[in-house]
Amino acid sequence: MTSAAPQHPLAWLAAHADRRRAAGLRRELRPRAAGTDGMLDLAGNDYLGLATDPRVVDAAVAAAREWGTGSTGSRLVTGSTVLHRELEEELAAFCGAPDALVFSSGYAANLGVLTALSGPGALVVSDAAAHASLIDACRLSRARIAVTPRDDVAAVDAALAARTEERALVVTDAVNSADGALAPLPQLHAVCRxxxxxxxxxxxxxxxxxxxxxxxxxxxxxLVGADDVVTTVTLSKSLGSQGGAVLGPAAVTAHLVDTARTFIFDTGLAPACAGAALAALRVLRAEPERPGAVLRVAAALAAAAAVSAPPSAVVSVVLGDPVRAVDAAARCAEQGVRVGCFRPPSVPEGTSRLRLTARATVTDADLARATNVLAGVLAEASAGAAR
Structure with missing residues (x-):
């Protein structure tokens, strides 16, 4: 009697994809053309409009010409240039932190800092709405993890009070990436202290x-500059480049250089990205009105979508059903407005949404166009939900 041939090890993928498609959770890449391609972009995270600013682009080109296209190695071997250190010094000074350390991405920065500062014998208290990079960092930390309800300062206090571990970290997003709300940082810091x-x-x-x-x-x-606070930032949003950084006491950055695996074993940030981020930071410092422009555009987009104005660049329009959210985003794109679409696991079940992002360079004409498109698309989505 012959045994049945073994099933192909990837045979399960087709059924898995079918289930995701039926639930409205199938994802696909949509490559965009260079330039604006006629679309009004309200989906990207280029909040200050600096990714295509000639000063930033020219700085990236100059850095590539001087240093080459890649950093050629990890930061501890050949991947650190004087440009990287210049960026770290100016970023720390701008934010008011004692020191900064640049990583190849914000994701890598979060993984590096949490795993290096926790570990076995430590407690990490993580906000339930933390970004995926923070969740993954918790999983890799080998520390005991306590997940508390979103922005629940009392729950954080209780978790810390009940701990038996000598060391503890509390981790949270300052601005929620899905809805733009601000975390209660002063209250969290008071509890931590x-x-x-x-x-x-x-x-x-x-x-x-x-x-x-x-x-x-x-x-x-x-909080920045406090000796019991560490912050992470990305260079790929407002600074229009790529990469991430950890800001905090010099003792922390020195420890990361010694122990953070995503720093030690990863190729350093490309010089062009470091040059672009440094140029963008200098534009921001010279043009401090840009953040205010972002918030004004965000308020206008919120009014167009009939939702509350956010305290950040992110405008969230909850539609509930993932299929309805995908359809609404597609309808916006058909009419020349690109918006984000967040579905589980990016957001909780039943809260799929359009995610609009403000940009300092959005014009009044752009806002009028967006208002017209959003009014029609959201009216259709509402009518569909009522049926």
Whole structure:
């Protein structure tokens, strides 16, 4: 009697894809053409409109010509240039932090800082709405993880009070990436200080938008520079480049150089990205009105979508059903307006949404166009939900 041939090891993928498609959760890549391609972009995270600013582009080109297209190695071997250090020094000074360390991405920065500062014998208290990079960092940390309800300061305090571990970290996003709401950072910091815990804040969506001159929500909350606070930022949103950074005490950045695996074993940030980010930071410093322009555009987009104005660049329009959200985003695109569409697992079940992002360079004509398109698309989505 012969045994049945073994099933192909990837045979399960087809059924898995079918289930995701039926649930409205199938994803696909949509490559965009160079330039505007006639679309009004309200989906990207180029909040200050600097990704195509000639000063930033020219700086990237100059850095590539001087240093080459790649960094050629990890930061500890050949991947650190004087440009990287210049960026770190100016970023730390701008945000008011003692020191900064640049990583190849914001994701890598979050993985590096959490795994290096926690580990076995530590407790990490993580907000339930934390970004995927923070969730993955918690999973890799080998620390005990306590997940608390979103922005629940009392729950954080209780988790810290009940701990048996000597060391504890509390981790949260400063600005929620899905709906643009701000975390209660001063209250969280007060609890952390009272309980002897380190506060780690991901300010990816705050830098360039929130606080005086766009220094971020952590800076606006008076936390940057505190010796028990570490912040992470990305260079790929307001600074229009690529990469990430950790801001905090010099003892922290020195420890990361010694122990953060995503720093030690990853190729350093490309010089062109470092040059672009540095140029964008200098534009932001010279033009502090740009963050205010972002918030004005966000308020106008919120009014067009009939939702509350956010304190950040992110405007969330909850439609509930993922299929309805995908259809609404497609209808916007058909009419020349590109919007984001967030579905589970990016957001909780039943809260699929359109995610609109403000940009400092959006014009009044752009807003009129967006208002017209959104009014029609959201009216259709509402009518569909009522049926």
């Amino acid at each position: 009272a309980r002897g815990a380190l506060l780690v804040v991901d300010d990816a969506h705050g830098l360039g938008v929130c606080g005086a001159g766009g220094r971020g929500h952590a800076a606006a909350s008076g």
